[in-house]
Structure formats: structure tokens, C-alpha cells
Amino acid sequence: MKRFMATVAGLTVALLALPLLGLLQRMPWSSLGNPLTNPATLDALRVSLIVSLLATVMVFLLGTPLAWALARVSVPGRRFIRALIMLPMVLPPVVGGTALLFALGRQGLVGQWLNQWFGITLPFTLAGAVVAAVFVSLPFYVIAVEGALQSAGQHLEDLEDLAGTLGATPWNVLRRITYPQVLPAMGAGLALAWARALGEFGATITFAGNLPGRTQTLPLATFLALETNPEEALALSLILLVASLGVLVGLRDRWMPTS
Amino acid sequence: MRSVFLVLLLAVGCGGNQADDLTVFSASSLTDVAPLLLAQANQTGTLVFGGSNHLAAQIADGAPADVLLTADLSLLDLDTATYQTVTFAQNHLVLAVPAGNPAHLTGPQDLARHELAIAICAQEVPCGQATMNLGYPMAADTLEPSVRSVVSRLVLGEVDLGVVYATDVQAEAKIETLWPTEPACPCVTYHAVAFTQQGVVFVNALGQENAQTLLASYGFTQP
Numbered sequence: 001m002k003r004f005m006a007t008v009a010g011l012t013v014a015l016l017a018l019p020l021l022g023l024l025q026r027m028p029w030s031s032l033g034n035p036l037t038n039p040a041t042l043d044a045l046r047v048s049l050i051v052s053l054l055a056t057v058m059v060f061l062l063g064t065p066l067a068w069a070l071a072r073v074s075v076p077g078r079r080f081i082r083a084l085i086m087l088p089m090v091l092p093p094v095v096g097g098t099a100l101l102f103a104l105g106r107q108g109l110v111g112q113w114l115n116q117w118f119g120i121t122l123p124f125t126l127a128g129a130v131v132a133a134v135f136v137s138l139p140f141y142v143i144a145v146e147g148a149l150q151s152a153g154q155h156l157e158d159l160e161d162l163a164g165t166l167g168a169t170p171w172n173v174l175r176r177i178t179y180p181q182v183l184p185a186m187g188a189g190l191a192l193a194w195a196r197a198l199g200e201f202g203a204t205i206t207f208a209g210n211l212p213g214r215t216q217t218l219p220l221a222t223f224l225a226l227e228t229n230p231e232e233a234l235a236l237s238l239i240l241l242v243a244s245l246g247v248l249v250g251l252r253d254r255w256m257p258t259s
Numbered sequence: 260m261r262s263v264f265l266v267l268l269l270a271v272g273c274g275g276n277q278a279d280d281l282t283v284f285s286a287s288s289l290t291d292v293a294p295l296l297l298a299q300a301n302q303t304g305t306l307v308f309g310g311s312n313h314l315a316a317q318i319a320d321g322a323p324a325d326v327l328l329t330a331d332l333s334l335l336d337l338d339t340a341t342y343q344t345v346t347f348a349q350n351h352l353v354l355a356v357p358a359g360n361p362a363h364l365t366g367p368q369d370l371a372r373h374e375l376a377i378a379i380c381a382q383e384v385p386c387g388q389a390t391m392n393l394g395y396p397m398a399a400d401t402l403e404p405s406v407r408s409v410v411s412r413l414v415l416g417e418v419d420l421g422v423v424y425a426t427d428v429q430a431e432a433k434i435e436t437l438w439p440t441e442p443a444c445p446c447v448t449y450h451a452v453a454f455t456q457q458g459v460v461f462v463n464a465l466g467q468e469n470a471q472t473l474l475a476s477y478g479f480t481q482p
Contacts, residue, residue: 124400209401
């Protein structure tokens, strides 16, 4: 039984590693310097870093109260709300981007008022790219933190109550009791959300468009480079690959003890 | 694209094709008009649509096409002199706006206005190359991966101005032409290449008047 499972597991890992090997095998190693240092690539890298980091900050600010509320507040239809929050994980990002356009675009449900009242248009702006990235990466963080709160469960709530009865203020309880319990999950969730935001493509190109230096992130630059310059596309993929793999290998072990 | 090709191969392999059926590989920009051209020439057959570069590659690999309708003859890696070839249509870029021209634009000079939302094709794709060749100064807000996505930006009213093909405007009621660049820019010239005797009949028919009238009604111009 054990041997069977191990064999299947081994084959599965090989299956997952195969496309990666394919990519690395075609990588123009000797001429990698050119595409990696040309201004267009550096522009895309800069936009990608700004967008993904801003998105991660937003995810933290918006997602933390949301995760807490999902775990602690009992409202009718909580199951539905949870499904709604997870939807972007399974929705094709292009559909997400189109939905964002219909909601926040210049003619969108809310977007037309943003435009009329405040002169704010999100499509074709860096802020629009951040919105797209937040939309797709938020669930990764919320699920991680909510899961941690749930699994700490009644025990954690008892501790919080106890601290309260001993005179700790609510903020102190949060900081000294709750926070340390979910800190590893928050870290892991943020790392995942960042990696997802960095790799985001479909919602970004649909909602925020594609303009070098403003909304063209690395995945968008990679996609367009494939049309004319496959070598450059490969080099760009390498940046994404290294960053994503780095985050997953490095941060997961630190924040989620592998015992 | 490749999967479409596989389906076609299966159909041929299963004997689904009649002896006098024509297999026509066609550039996807002819999607609406190609079936009508085939019917007009009293031909039955299979149409395979795709990007001109993909189609050319498949034919070079020996795909069983009687006719190729291509937007770029130079992509075909064959000695075209040995095949009957007809230049049958042209398509050119136009400046397009959402129907009714809500931003009250007037011409190419609007392409340089930063306060407008403007979409054009990315220069990595053919329509973007053609747009760049227009030589207008442009303050684009987004460089789209295909001409279809520029059209969709205009249809959704997310941009005030876009550069698309004349045929795109003809096919889409929600956009209109602001400024035709014709005849300065005959940007795409369509060629029909016949690889079989039967294909020659169809290819020659494309040069005839009724085929040309049909093409004109879809926004193509005469070569």
C-alpha cells in the first residue's frame, strides 16, 4: 500500500516538474543577459513589483478583518459569503477582469459614478492593475487566516476571554493572544497572495489593459513577447519562476512548521 | 488552432470529404465572408480558419488544402510562382469611435490627446505593426494583444478612440469610423493561392465582379 502510494506520488511530482524542465531546457542561458537587462523588461519588473506589493498590502488590510469576521461572527448565509470570497480562486481570471470592467469600468455599475463624481477611472491605470491583483489574490490570504482561527477554535476564544477578565483591553488581547496564534498563517497567506498577484495575467489585461511602464506587468510582457520573440518570453518566465518558487520554498518552511 | 486542424484530419481520414469538396484554409479576418464566397462559387467544402502565420506553417507541413486565403503571402514558405495566385481584397486601418462619437472627436490629431482613453494594437501583433506604420503621434492608454480586443474596448465604451480594420467597423454596429486612412494605407492585402486544379476555379472566381461586390459589402476594398 505504502509503496503504491509512494510510486503514484513520485509520478505525480514528475508530471508537475516536466513542464518546468521543458521551460529550462529551452532557456537561452548564454544570451540571457540581453532580455533580462533591457529597459522594457526592467519596466515590466518594476510595474510587477509595485502592483504585487501594493496588492499584498491591500489584501492584508482588507483580508484580516474579513477572515476574523468569517471565523468569529455568525451571520446568516455565512456559507454563501465564504463561497463568494473563494470564487476568484476558481473563476477564469479573464471572467474576473470582465466582471471588474462591468462593475468599475468607465461605463460600469459603480465605475460610471466614480467617473462622474470624482473623475476616477480605474481601467488603464496602475490602480486598476492593483484592483485586479487584489481580486484574485485576496482569497488565498483570507482562507489561510480564517483556517488558523477556526483550528485554534474554542481554546483560543477561552484564552481571549480569560485575558479580558484579567483586565486586558480588547486591543491588547488581539495583540498579545490572538495575533501570535495566527501569525504563521498570516505570513503564509500573504506570501501566497503575493505570489498569486505577481503571476496575475487574465484579469489584469482585461481590466487594466496593457501599457509598458504603467500597467504592463511581467506576465503581460511575457505573453506579448511570445508573439515575436520567444527567447525574451523565456527569459521573462524565468524571473517569474524564480520569484514564485523562491517565495513558496523560502517562506512556507519559516511560517508553517513542517513537523 | 492545432485542434481544429486535427479535427479536419480526422474528417479526411474517415472519408467524410467528398471527392469534389474543397478544403479552404482561410485567415480568420475572413470568417464572416468566406462561407458566402464559397457558396457563391457553387462550391461545397471545409473551411479552416486561423491566423495567417499558423495556416502557412500547416501548409508548409503538408496540410491537405486546396486553397489558402491569406492576409500575408510572404509567410508562405513555398514557391508561390508555381501556384495560381489571385490578389482579391484589401483591408485598411480606420480610426474608430463608439457609435455616436460621444467624445466629439474629429481626426488623427485626437490620437495624441492624453486626456482621451485610446486603445491600439500592441506592435508585437500585425495590426499593431500596421498602426505604427500610420505614423501618427499616439498617446495610447493600452496596447491590446489583438484587434478584436481593441474593438471590444470601443464597444464597451471604455475608450474614446481606437485603431481597427475597416471590416471590424462594418461588422460591429456599436462602433463607427471617425477617419478612414484609405487610400494612404492599404495595410493588408489578401491573396488566394490554389494548390489543386479544383482550387484554381475557386481562386479565379474571387477576382470576378460578384465576389468583389460581396467583399465590398463586408468592408473590404478592391486591390
